[in-house]
Amino acid sequence: MTARSDRSAGLLRLAEQQHSVVIERQVQDCGISSRMMNRLIADGWFRRVCPGAFAVAGRTPSRWEDAVAVGLLAGPGAVLSHGTAAAIHGLPGLIAPKLPELTVASPRHPRPPGAVVHRVDHIDPCDIQTRQGLQVTTPARTVVDLARRLDAPLMARILDEGSIARLWTSEEVMACAERVGTKGRRGSVALRALLAERGNEPPADDLLELRMIRVLAPFAPFETQYQLVLDGELLILDIAWPQWRVGAEVDGWWVRSRSRTKFDRSLSRANLLIAHHWRIAHLTSTMDDSTVLRDVGRLLPPLVSSRR
Secondary structure: OOHHHHHHHHHHHHHHOOOOEEEHHHHHHOOOOHHHHHHHHHOOOEEEEEOOEEEEOOOOOOOOHHHHHHHHHHOOOEEEOHHHHHHHHOOOOOOOOOOOEEEEEOOOOOOOOOOEEEEEOOOOHHHEEEEOOEEEEOHHHHHHHHHHHOOHHHHHHHHHHHHHOOOOOHHHHHHHHHHHOOOOOOOHHHHHHHHHHHOOOOOOOOHHHHHHHHHOHHHOOOEEEEEEEEOOEEEEEEEEEHHHOEEEEEOOHHHHHHOHHHHHHHHHHHHHHHHOOOEEEEEOOOOOHHHHHHHHHOOOOHHHHOOO
16 A cells, blocks of 8 residues: 555545544544645545535535534534534434524634634533534533524423433533523523423423323322333333322323234233222323313312312
């Protein structure tokens, strides 16, 4: 292998670690001159992504190619953030921005081409993580940064779905907002109000279960994902008042209708619960709030059911 091909192979190996992207400084560090790089481009080994950045040619471009390029060009301490971070984390209801977004802490002032740069005094290390090989703000920091752009309904949806996906807890987002110092910023009041509403909610597995937890709040306290063993078999109830042997199961039609095994398993569980004197309310997405409260309330002691 010639020295030239050896250097080219080293550059290709580096690109493989960076979504097939390298920047001019890295090209030079590999011992490849501008003339040699132009030859590699002409021969079809690389192509230009933006000024100062190149990608391996002949492959399907990574969806993060532009973000990787501007992140590398911005240098150490630059973190993908805001709309770009939201796309990386898969936050619902949001579209990746046309231009990648970066956050950079003072005193650095990089200006990578084709990027939107947000400058801050400080980024706490706990607000940064590595995803798909990229330095990116954490999900909690991302939603705090985006609060000023979101209306209340979309912000509520993002908070709920992120909580279900275990991307954050309300406490983690609130702690991040305190670190960032969002008071007085646009969107801060709405974000803090939504977090306060969710602060004491138990975790849920999906949006339907979360809705039922909120509807049944007048009958609190209750337990979610309550585990019990009956006849040597472990059962998990979505919502339970174990002191009265009352539970609620949130039933989705899509799963039951497509799985015979789950259907049979559900009926077997129901028979086992009845045999041990448990009373179960089955809640579905078509039930309105008053129906949910009525059906569960009929199973609870009068003192509890009268709270609705």
